[in-house]
Amino acid sequence: MKRLWTLMSMLVLASLVLSACVAPATAPAAAPAGEEAAAPSGEVKDFITWYQYDEKNEDPASDERVGNQYLRDTIPLFNEAFAGKWNWVNQPKAWDRMNAELVAAVQAGGDVPDLFDMGSSGLSLLYQNGALQDLSEWAKAQSWYADMDPNALKACTGPDGGLYCIPIAERPHLVYVWKDRFPEGFPTTPDGYLAAGERLKGEGLYAMTFFGSTDFDGSGATRAVFMTFASFGGGYDDGQGNMLLNTPENVAAVEFLRSMVQNGYVPEIAFAGGFQEENAFKDASAGSFPTGLFGYRYVNPLTAPNGTQYSKGNEEDMLDAIAAGDVILAPFPAVEGQKPGCNNEVTGFGIPVGAKNPEAAQDYINWIMSPEQNPDWVLRPGAGFPALMSTRGLEQFQTPFYQQAGEVVAASACRPWHGSLERRPEAQRLIMGAVYKLIKEDPTADIATVLQATQDEYNAGN
């Protein structure tokens, strides 16, 4: 009897513990705007954000110093503007862990922020895991919606047609070029790029450095590799959600990259990962660097081919080099009849499922969309072009950097790299693995065969 009682007690306790620990089978329902009980007059509620920036980090050498300073400057402004209603509390997160932390928090029913600083590259992960609220209805009712760049809105649109982030800045990809390394101008065709590579090799230099490793889960597939594919008229999908790699255009693009690498026109460090490829551009040993527009934040200090040092050690180095004419911005070389291709990402805000104060996030987004705040956000944490068309004409965006970048983007056909692919992290990892194998690891492998095998592996999961 005693044993039975003990056993029963243990079972009851075990079931209590397990039921207490069990995760919700479905994600907590989104709290609709306005459902929140109206705050009693005078009660100030915390407005929680997750940014990759940390207002408490005052290290001038921090990679994220611009965003950190931005938060230091604007948190008091927001709190002043919404005095008596919201108190902005930022919880800094590591940029490469934010998505995972948010998904874990949402699925575990834990504390989530009211507003999540995010890029379109993470949208599919967050959508698939049910971490974001659909903001379509609310956004369409706002005055700024009609002023948004449709391409930016498209980048924030989920597979079901819902709007899962509000874009604030667009970050197209382009090529940073040391002007003196290309005295006859930066090549506009792949053949010209190869010829320049041969010439520079003779001088002990390289034509191009790029994110050539499989690091960061194949992030390289969204950068120079996509620019190459797109500039050859190719891409990664068939428009119906299937991966499509084995096309003549993509095969030609891989052949070009393979020639660049195997002929020694690309430094070895391009394949080391950890953003080490930037070093070859910093010391001008590589003449060009296809990457995101926002790359200027991180590529410093710089030494120009003529010996000029740009050594503040912050984002101003690249801007100074561009203003001085040592660095120019250019579109990626494209085959005849094709516009240079590039990836276009957006950065902005999402409102997580389970946010306690979604109306605080809505107030914040409307505040950021105001003419007083919008350019500042785009210029500092955004590091790109404004998603609001009216902001683009402002004086702040008429600098040499923005003028050149604007011309490059106008001359290019930029689009989100993933097209209709839904499992984007899996796709980029597979694509970069295949490209790395073809251009670096096994330069004799049949390109079409490897590309076909890669798309088959992805499409098997559709």
Place this chain on the structure above:
Amino acid sequence: MQQTQIRKKRRGPFHTMLPFWLILPTVLVLLAIQVYPAFYTIWLSLHERQPQGWEYVGFNNFVRLFGMGVFGESVGHTIVFLVGYTSLTLVLGFIIALLLNRKLKLSGLYVTLLFIPWIIADIIVGIVFRLLVVPDYGLLSGILQNPAIFPPNGISVLTATRPPSWFGGFPFPPALAMIYLIMASAWRALPFITLLLLAAMQTVSNEVIESSRMDGANGWQVVRHMMIPLMLPTLVVALFSLTLGGMNGVGMVFSLTGGGPGSATEVLSYLLYVLGWSQLNFGRAAALAMLIAVVNWILILGTLRVTRVEERTN
């Protein structure tokens, strides 16, 4: 007699159940942090996340996992890594333990110095080893990439391509990055293994060693036929400990090679990290975790069996 019965009655069920209440907190903690996650992992491995919630998919996660090209490669890399890592660490650990066992001057200092790698986090060790060999800019790159020293083109540890495989798809001989990863991992594990073996070595009776020398055994023969058999249970425990650590460790791969170049150092634990925390594909990650857990269970059972044999022998 009567008094004893009265005392028992006074004690009541609380006193008779006292042992149960005493172990209850431990049981509850174990249920919460070990049993529940284990069952939840099994549950996850049979489900896939959809925007609307979790969907039961049966064994589809396992099927998809086996269908991933990189899964087979990772199994091969894991075997190569474990064999290289355990062999190198055990051999070096044994040699260093032998040297320290000779009662050298300042042997206490040597042991203290030896312990430095063990107190450094593996992720830091990975970063330091990486900075040494970053192509063109690393501390040792001037030597490694010098064609005069390493003809014909020098070597780049982190980006050198894999040599052609000798056994079909099995990744042997390994890439330079894998060899370097093994070396870095062994460097960090060496102190613990050395001390473990040193402790075991010091339990070997001097009389046994002396008598074998008197019988004409040379140094190698003493080690081969006396010390190794006497230390065998400890060696086996060290082997299992290294294998378990190597099987589950991800920090070193993460910070040293990131699984590259290509997928040349992508071991199963790193693949698990990628599936779970980069791709947030918890279902497939749980399926892989189940497979790794099975291997771990086998290793743990092996260790327990060996330690029981050791106890019985003693």
